[in-house]
Amino acid sequence: MSQTANAAQAVGSPLSAAGSSSTSSVPASDQPKTGSDAAATSNAAPNAAQAAGNGNGNGNGNGNGPRPRAARPTLDPAWTVDDSNVLYNVRGWGKGFFDVNRKGHVVVRPTKEPAREIDLLDVVLGLRERGLRTPVLLHFSDLLQRRLLDIRDAFEGAIKDNGYRGRYLAVFPIKVNQQRRVVEEIRDYGRDHGYGLEVGSKPELLAVMGMTTETPDRLIICNGFKEDRYIEFVTLAAKLGRTIIPVIENLTELRLIVRYAEQYGIRPRIGVRVNLSTPGAGRWRHSSGIKAKFGLSLSEVLEVLDFLKSRGMQDCLQLLHCHMGSQIHDIRQVNSGVNELARIYVELAKAGAGMRYLDVGGGMGIDYDGSQTNFEFSTNYTLQEYASNIVYKIMSVCDEEGVDHPTIVTESGRAMVAQQSVLVFDVLGANRLDRFQVPTTLEAEFGADAEIPRPVIDLWEAYSMVSERRLLECYHDALQARDEALSLFSVGYMSLKERALVERLFWATCAKIRDKCREMPSIPEELQDLESAVSDTYFCNLSIFQSLPDIWAISQLFPIVPIHRLDEKPTRKATLADLTCDSDGKIDRFVDDHDIKKTLELHELREGEEYFIGAFLVGAYQETLGDLHNLFGDTHVAHVRLDENNQWWIDEIVEGDSVREVLHYVQYDATRLAMDVRKEVERAVRSKAMTAAESHQLVKAYEAGLAGYTYLECESHLD
Numbered sequence: 001m002s003q004t005a006n007a008a009q010a011v012g013s014p015l016s017a018a019g020s021s022s023t024s025s026v027p028a029s030d031q032p033k034t035g036s037d038a039a040a041t042s043n044a045a046p047n048a049a050q051a052a053g054n055g056n057g058n059g060n061g062n063g064n065g066p067r068p069r070a071a072r073p074t075l076d077p078a079w080t081v082d083d084s085n086v087l088y089n090v091r092g093w094g095k096g097f098f099d100v101n102r103k104g105h106v107v108v109r110p111t112k113e114p115a116r117e118i119d120l121l122d123v124v125l126g127l128r129e130r131g132l133r134t135p136v137l138l139h140f141s142d143l144l145q146r147r148l149l150d151i152r153d154a155f156e157g158a159i160k161d162n163g164y165r166g167r168y169l170a171v172f173p174i175k176v177n178q179q180r181r182v183v184e185e186i187r188d189y190g191r192d193h194g195y196g197l198e199v200g201s202k203p204e205l206l207a208v209m210g211m212t213t214e215t216p217d218r219l220i221i222c223n224g225f226k227e228d229r230y231i232e233f234v235t236l237a238a239k240l241g242r243t244i245i246p247v248i249e250n251l252t253e254l255r256l257i258v259r260y261a262e263q264y265g266i267r268p269r270i271g272v273r274v275n276l277s278t279p280g281a282g283r284w285r286h287s288s289g290i291k292a293k294f295g296l297s298l299s300e301v302l303e304v305l306d307f308l309k310s311r312g313m314q315d316c317l318q319l320l321h322c323h324m325g326s327q328i329h330d331i332r333q334v335n336s337g338v339n340e341l342a343r344i345y346v347e348l349a350k351a352g353a354g355m356r357y358l359d360v361g362g363g364m365g366i367d368y369d370g371s372q373t374n375f376e377f378s379t380n381y382t383l384q385e386y387a388s389n390i391v392y393k394i395m396s397v398c399d400e401e402g403v404d405h406p407t408i409v410t411e412s413g414r415a416m417v418a419q420q421s422v423l424v425f426d427v428l429g430a431n432r433l434d435r436f437q438v439p440t441t442l443e444a445e446f447g448a449d450a451e452i453p454r455p456v457i458d459l460w461e462a463y464s465m466v467s468e469r470r471l472l473e474c475y476h477d478a479l480q481a482r483d484e485a486l487s488l489f490s491v492g493y494m495s496l497k498e499r500a501l502v503e504r505l506f507w508a509t510c511a512k513i514r515d516k517c518r519e520m521p522s523i524p525e526e527l528q529d530l531e532s533a534v535s536d537t538y539f540c541n542l543s544i545f546q547s548l549p550d551i552w553a554i555s556q557l558f559p560i561v562p563i564h565r566l567d568e569k570p571t572r573k574a575t576l577a578d579l580t581c582d583s584d585g586k587i588d589r590f591v592d593d594h595d596i597k598k599t600l601e602l603h604e605l606r607e608g609e610e611y612f613i614g615a616f617l618v619g620a621y622q623e624t625l626g627d628l629h630n631l632f633g634d635t636h637v638a639h640v641r642l643d644e645n646n647q648w649w650i651d652e653i654v655e656g657d658s659v660r661e662v663l664h665y666v667q668y669d670a671t672r673l674a675m676d677v678r679k680e681v682e683r684a685v686r687s688k689a690m691t692a693a694e695s696h697q698l699v700k701a702y703e704a705g706l707a708g709y710t711y712l713e714c715e716s717h718l719d
């Protein structure tokens with residue numbers, strides 16, 4: 001893969017190469033919004049502690065970590081934290097869980113109560129005192145608990161309001177976040193409400209079996225491909241007394257289930273996954289439909305029932321399942337999918353199957369941009385609306401056909417766990433393309449008698465003549481002169497000094513045109529990419545491939561916001577680049593209200609002071625998808641709780657990978673490597689290339705490196 005683009009490369013690249021095009025969102029549906037979600041986005045008043053600038057938590061103290069300066073003057077006195085809140089739409093995507101306090105720091109409100117909050121900067125600095133540096137993934141366990149309750153309340157509320165006569169059961173698909181701690185929390189927080197777990201593979205099943213031994217009645221749903229041994233194990237688990245339902249994805253599985261049921265003398269609970277004809281929507285639309293990877297056609301579902309009938313086992317077919325895709329952004333898709341599913345359910349029940357469970361799968365979306373619209377990174381519905389529509393649709397279809405109301409099962413993954421995780425990383429430095437200074441005259445640069453190449457003169461003129469009336473003309477002239485200069489340089493007719501001036505003049509001209517564009521009500525189409533082309537690059541201490549792989553792999557959007565200094569106006573616009581030597585290791589698409597923006601507003605970096613950025617809503621799918629590109633390993637993970645006195649505390653720390661560990665993953669023996677380095681060093685001492693003391697220093701540094709974090713660990717990188 002190619003190397004990270006730097007300023008010099010950028011000079012040679014046309015502006016058209018910068019960023020992807022914007023995507024407009026479709027206006028919100030006219031479905032009514034519910035009270036509970038509206039309340040979640042309301043503006044909560046800061047509490048007294050905030051107003052007094054009084055941080056809580058046990059993270060502060062006499063640590064050595066850099067601190068934000070007290071009472072820092074704002075560059076624009078008119079700018080307030082409310083302006084930052086609007087700019088980054090924190091309350092929109094935060095849904096009551098995230099906000100900005102009076103100090104200009106992002107806070108987490110794990111229970112949505114305005115008086116109970118955790119200051120993210122406080123946590124990051126507190127971790128620093130405990131020897132844990134950024135990048136760090138923060139898990140907010142109380143937030144997860146609250147989210148599980150919200151989902152349960154929404155369904156139970158809908159059941160009560162509609163007079164539905166069945167139950168609701170949530171099962172968590174562990175592939176969405178397999179981290180032991182997260183699954184345990186869901187198991188424990190869901191204890192009183194019977195939360196179950198969904199597995200999609202044999203390893204996942206074995207993990208879940210081992211961690212639910214104390215709660216054998218918990219529903220375990222087995223999706224995905226199942227071979228002989230897997231099905232034998234599921235059969236024995238059922239015999240053990242577990243409430244376990246294998247969901248048939250193909251007819252071979254059915255035969256195996258029946259064979260083992262007969263062999264072990266049990267009557268299994270069996271599920272069947274059907275492919276709906278309702279078209280999917282959004283990025284994962286191919287999860288449903290006749291060509292979907294999983295699930296049976298209607299004819300095959302009937303074959304399943306006939307086969308079971310032929311064995312006198314039709315009462316064992318108890319669950320009907322479908323999965324309409326993830327991040328469903330339009331409620332109409334949920335409505336029509338559930339309607340079709342319910343129709344199939346009642347027909348199976350009437351045909352003699354022992355139907356009891358209707359599993360609508362996952363798919364409930366997250367409003368990543370906070371716009372609450374029918375946009376692929378948003379949702380045009382609330383949690384309450386989602387639950388009400390599902391309950392109501394199933395009930396009306398069953399009532400029409402005189403079929404008992406089933407237990408409704410959902411497999412929401414993203415909607416359960418996305419919000420509980422925040423990735424915080426520090427900025428190492430910035431590259432500014434508009435920093436280039438140009439001389440007052442060309443003579444001042446080259447001397448009065450110098451023979452200046454024509455393209456340099458043309459560029460100089462383009463730069464000098466920039467005005468609102470001639471923006472496009474100057475831009476075209478600058479592009480042409482720049483290209484001619486590059487050609488001259490490549491055939492040896494231009495000096496390095498002249499070439500360097502071309503670079504400065506070109507970017508200074510672009511910056512001047514960009515500044516003019518900022519003052520204009522509408523920008524000519526050709527210049528619309530200029531803002532992102534001239535934007536800064538902020539280099540960040542993280543690996544996109546390890547910590548935010550969905551950004552790279554599927555162009556996922558997450559809200560990304562500085563976690564402090566939000567009482568100051570951000571004066572820079574930037575894209576983010578990670579530590580990897582890969583040009584894909586960048587973030588150049590950011591959530592915007594109803595749109596995608598190519599740059600993020602950030603603050604000017606200050607010498608000797610760290611700058612922290614948070615990526616929010618990252619708890620779904622990301623955590624086990626990351627890879628070891630450039631051997632950057634897992635980041636530290638801290639599980640943060642809030643006690644009754646509103647003090648945050650660290651419940652558990654999972655240290656990130658050391659260099660030694662990542663080397664081991666790719667089959668290096670770090671001890672062996674260290675021994676070989678030691679031998680080479682000894683040879684250097686013998687040949688007097690280095691002193692014994694220097695050799696000791698080198699070996700010490702090598703061993704410390706092996707034991708250390710894979711990310712940059714220095715105190716402050718900004719200068």
Ligand SMILES: Cc1ncc(COP(=O)(O)O)c(C=O)c1O
Pocket residue numbers: 173176198223323325326327361362363364411412413414415620
């Ligand atoms: C069968 C099944 N159930 C549930 C889910 C979870 O979906 P989501 O995270 O969108 O709720 C998935 C995800 O792809 C899935 O394949």
